[in-house]
Amino acid sequence: MEKKFGLIGATVSHSFSKSYFDEKFFREGLRDYHYDLYSLPTIDDLKKLLEENPELAGLNVTIPYKEQVLKFLSNIDADARKIGAVNVIKIQEGKLTGYNTDSDAFFDSLKKWFPVKENSKALILGTGGSSKAVQQALKKMSISFELVSREKERGTHTYKSLEKDGTPLADADLLINTSPLGMSPNNNTCPPINYDLLTPNHYVYDLIYNPARTLFLQKAEMRNAHIKNGLEMLHIQAEKAWAIWNN
């Protein structure tokens, strides 16, 4: 029986998800399974997409809809509810259930890479859907964190306040970019922080995976910081989504 899956977001043409699932379906002999990319101008276009594609069995959700999609769901898994963001939807008999696999995927990939100490401190750039997933993972690992936002109300710090006093950046063991700055095709942008404060003691993680080495990671690498991109996290969250769709 034909089964359709896909990714919804504002601009999804640069996503790796389609090739990931196309290769997986081919490898596993799932010839009737398809994965498509759906760019939705607004989240309200989801209703029409579901009406036009009744064979859709599951969706991934990306920027900027991980929070906006909540209002369309009949059920939300307890962890996703706690996080406040959904990146996986399972569709059964027209009913949508939301899950968050970003958080556990980030947790799994960070655990393998970052040497947690008793007083490890993290600084998270951005306060959107994936930032919330990262925050939940850091809580589970007992890593304290602060947020950097463009807006005072949303974060502990703003980029402007860090310009005046860079101590939170200098003191952080782990720096995580959850903003889209530097994501293809905008490869020449990066979060506006003082990269000269980075040292070989810093672990710098960018959730972006395309390009593989964002300007953010290049600037960190130039200061001999440890760097990691979001590709492993993407693969882990995709496998976790697959497990949910087939459960």
Ligand SMILES: NC(=O)c1ccc[n+]([C@@H]2O[C@H](COP(=O)([O-])OP(=O)(O)OC[C@H]3O[C@@H](n4cnc5c(N)ncnc54)[C@H](OP(=O)(O)O)[C@@H]3O)[C@@H](O)[C@H]2O)c1
């Ligand atoms: N590797 C993976 O598996 C994986 C998983 C999830 C997400 N991601 C990547 O993570 C990124 C964010 O995704 P998301 O779903 O969290 O998006 P989102 O919900 O739209 O949040 C992004 C956040 O980044 C900040 N931001 C947005 N535009 C900015 C700008 N021009 N300058 C500075 N900050 C800006 C905002 O925080 P403030 O308003 O507080 O500044 C915003 O809330 C994307 O690049 C996505 O591809 C990767």
